[in-house]
Amino acid sequence: MTIINFETSHLAPQRRFAAWQDTMIVAFGxxxxxxxxxxxxxxLRSENRGTWCSHLLHYKGQQLQRSRYDxxxxxxxxxxxxxxxxxxxxxxxxxxxxxLDPGHIYLFNHAVPYSGVPDNEYGTVSVAFPAAxxxxxxxxxxxxxxxxxxDPRQTGSIALLESFCQAFVSGFSSWSEIQFNCLSEQMLxxxxxxxxxxxxxxxxxxxxRFRHLxxxxxxxxxxxxxxxxxxxxxxxxxxxxxxxxxEVFRAHDLSVEQHILQLRLERCHAMLQAPRHSHLSITxxxxxxxxxxxxxxxxxxxxxxxxxxxxxxxxxxSLSSPGIRIPSVPPRCxx
Numbered sequence: 001m002t003i004i005n006f007e008t009s010h011l012a013p014q015r016r017f018a019a020w021q022d023t024m025i026v027a028f029g030x031x032x033x034x035x036x037x038x039x040x041x042x043x044l045r046s047e048n049r050g051t052w053c054s055h056l057l058h059y060k061g062q063q064l065q066r067s068r069y070d071x072x073x074x075x076x077x078x079x080x081x082x083x084x085x086x087x088x089x090x091x092x093x094x095x096x097x098x099x100l101d102p103g104h105i106y107l108f109n110h111a112v113p114y115s116g117v118p119d120n121e122y123g124t125v126s127v128a129f130p131a132a133x134x135x136x137x138x139x140x141x142x143x144x145x146x147x148x149x150x151d152p153r154q155t156g157s158i159a160l161l162e163s164f165c166q167a168f169v170s171g172f173s174s175w176s177e178i179q180f181n182c183l184s185e186q187m188l189x190x191x192x193x194x195x196x197x198x199x200x201x202x203x204x205x206x207x208x209r210f211r212h213l214x215x216x217x218x219x220x221x222x223x224x225x226x227x228x229x230x231x232x233x234x235x236x237x238x239x240x241x242x243x244x245x246x247e248v249f250r251a252h253d254l255s256v257e258q259h260i261l262q263l264r265l266e267r268c269h270a271m272l273q274a275p276r277h278s279h280l281s282i283t284x285x286x287x288x289x290x291x292x293x294x295x296x297x298x299x300x301x302x303x304x305x306x307x308x309x310x311x312x313x314x315x316x317x318s319l320s321s322p323g324i325r326i327p328s329v330p331p332r333c334x335x
Contacts (some may be wrong), residue, residue, distance in 0.1 A: 038097070041061060053127070071112070157195075271314060
């Protein structure tokens with residue numbers, strides 16, 4: 001768990017902006033921060049858990065810009081589900097301007113170059129996650145989606161997402177590994193159902209397949225520890241034929257086997273970083289996440305993350321002291 005808690009008012013005026021710039025880069029990766037007002041202010045609280053991040057960001061007197069060069073230096077691309085609570089932010093991306101207003105919900109790809117300019121101040125609560133997780137549910141998601149409270153068709157979706165997101169974030173550091181992984185999958189399914197699907201879905205077989213896909217994902221997330229977890233056992237647990245299960249995943253450009261492997265690797269990665277599991281050997285973590293042999297975990301882990309499980313464990317141990325810490329492998333949470 002990486003925690004950042006920073007407020008510029010706690011520093012001498014001459015140090016505030018430079019310290020804020022450094023904190024933003026540590027937390028969010030390469031991004032340009034420009035002061036636009038002598039009454040500059042910034043507050044950031046960020047919690048990173050595995051590949052997810054929750055954060056509260058409030059600032060005024062600055063503008064942000066992520067260039068193409070900044071994007072190329074990001075560890076991975078990511079989306080945020082963001083709920084502004086103060087001010088208005090004007091975002092320019094792909095030659096289009098979007099206005100982020102309080103009371104609405106936005107799904108925003110921060111790995112596409114953009115600039116963000118607040119009218120005065122801007123505050124938001126957000127949850128960030130890898131874009132790869134979203135692409136498991138939508139092959140080509142758009143850079144920005146909006147759920148607007150002034151659209152009667154979206155008020156129910158906003159209320160549901162707000163309440164789920166609030167509960168998820170409130171227990172961000174206290175959920176058990178199994179709870180956190182299941183809830184994060186459910187969060188992604190809600191985003192896919194309430195934000196992505198309305199942009200293109202039609203009633204009929206497409207909706208039916210999507211519901212089966214969500215059910216299969218939930219079954220997989222709850223049985224990752226089971227060494228006998230296979231596409232056949234997933235199909236049986238969900239009351240589907242094996243051929244139809246493959247068809248459901250293919251309709252969303254997914255592989256059942258690859259989805260199982262990816263979730264197992266993500267769970268291993270989270271456990272290796274978590275202080276509460278530091279007493280477990282890597283072999284124990286491998287078995288708890290459903291790998292039949294530690295060598296299988298090691299090969300797949302290095303292919304996915306570019307480092308070994310022991311590297312991640314060692315890095316997490318070295319960063320166990322309090323203060324601002326920089327995760328080495330997971331994508332950075334983003335503004």
